Amino acid sequence: MTDAVLQTKGITKSFGALRASRDISIDLKPGEIHAIIGPNGAGKSTLIGQICGTLKPDAGSVHLLGQDVTQEPTRSRARAGLGRTFQISALAMEDTVLQNAVLGALGAAGKPWRFFGNALKDKALRETAEEALERVGLQDQARMRTAELSHGQRRQLEVAVALTLKPKALVMDEPMAGMGSEGSKILTGFLDKLRQEAPILLVEHDMDAVFSLADRISVLVYGEVIATGTVDEIRANTAVKEAYLGDEA
Numbered sequence: 001m002t003d004a005v006l007q008t009k010g011i012t013k014s015f016g017a018l019r020a021s022r023d024i025s026i027d028l029k030p031g032e033i034h035a036i037i038g039p040n041g042a043g044k045s046t047l048i049g050q051i052c053g054t055l056k057p058d059a060g061s062v063h064l065l066g067q068d069v070t071q072e073p074t075r076s077r078a079r080a081g082l083g084r085t086f087q088i089s090a091l092a093m094e095d096t097v098l099q100n101a102v103l104g105a106l107g108a109a110g111k112p113w114r115f116f117g118n119a120l121k122d123k124a125l126r127e128t129a130e131e132a133l134e135r136v137g138l139q140d141q142a143r144m145r146t147a148e149l150s151h152g153q154r155r156q157l158e159v160a161v162a163l164t165l166k167p168k169a170l171v172m173d174e175p176m177a178g179m180g181s182e183g184s185k186i187l188t189g190f191l192d193k194l195r196q197e198a199p200i201l202l203v204e205h206d207m208d209a210v211f212s213l214a215d216r217i218s219v220l221v222y223g224e225v226i227a228t229g230t231v232d233e234i235r236a237n238t239a240v241k242e243a244y245l246g247d248e249a
């Protein structure tokens with residue numbers, strides 16, 4: 001377990017009487033995609049919030065590259081190498097694709113947003129942004145307004161923004177949501193390669209994507225991890241079939 005890039009130990013979180021996270025211990029190892037699946041309301045977003053620092057656990061701890069970051073705010077976790085993409089887009093729609101990527105690079109460099117006006121002229125930031133766009137295949141769209149991108153391209157841009165951080169680990173919240181089958185295929189191929197650079201904790205409802213990408217899957221039900229295993233192990237797990245997968249297994 002010592003080689004985990006990201007790890008939670010006994011994370012517990014309640015909202016009033018509702019226990020949204022129950023003693024969750026999961027880890028993310030170098031080079032892997034670890035998918036978190038479970039029904040609506042199972043506690044996936046609550047878990048991500050605690051990992052990324054927007055929510056504080058009532059008990060338990062979060063470790064990034066061996067450091068206990070439980071009390072650290074989101075910003076310092078990001079600076080330490082924790083990248084994330086959001087379920088709801090955080091992009092500035094009226095800005096160009098390149099501007100959004102530069103904004104990401106500016107944040108990754110720890111510079112306040114008031115420097116944004118000059119950021120486009122900053123060679124290093126611009127290069128970081130252009131490189132990230134190229135990696136997700138959006139170099140030809142750099143000058144387009146973000147609002148003009150297709151849904152799938154916006155998802156690709158969100159990944160590019162996360163990449164400007166040069167992350168050591170990535171947390172992705174439903175990257176496939178709203179994608180057509182072609183877009184899902186492109187993103188799946190991209191994530192498949194990306195795992196070598198930064199392992200990915202992937203929260204995803206698209207079971208085709210999960211089954212084709214995940215090295216390991218953890219199944220969350222009522223705030224509790226009921227199983228962790230390979231795709232084959234999870235598909236064969238009776239408790240998982242009963243609680244969640246049913247005929248999809």
Ligand SMILES: Nc1ncnc2c1ncn2[C@@H]1O[C@H](COP(=O)(O)OP(=O)(O)OP(=O)(O)O)[C@@H](O)[C@H]1O
Pocket residue numbers: 015018020038039040041042043044045046047
């Ligand atoms: N801030 C909050 N206050 C009160 N209850 C909350 C809060 N956030 C989440 N919950 C509750 O905690 C439980 C877990 O919610 P969470 O959003 O983490 O689930 P989820 O697995 O991400 O769901 P989905 O797949 O629908 O996104 C739900 O019952 C939800 O209503």
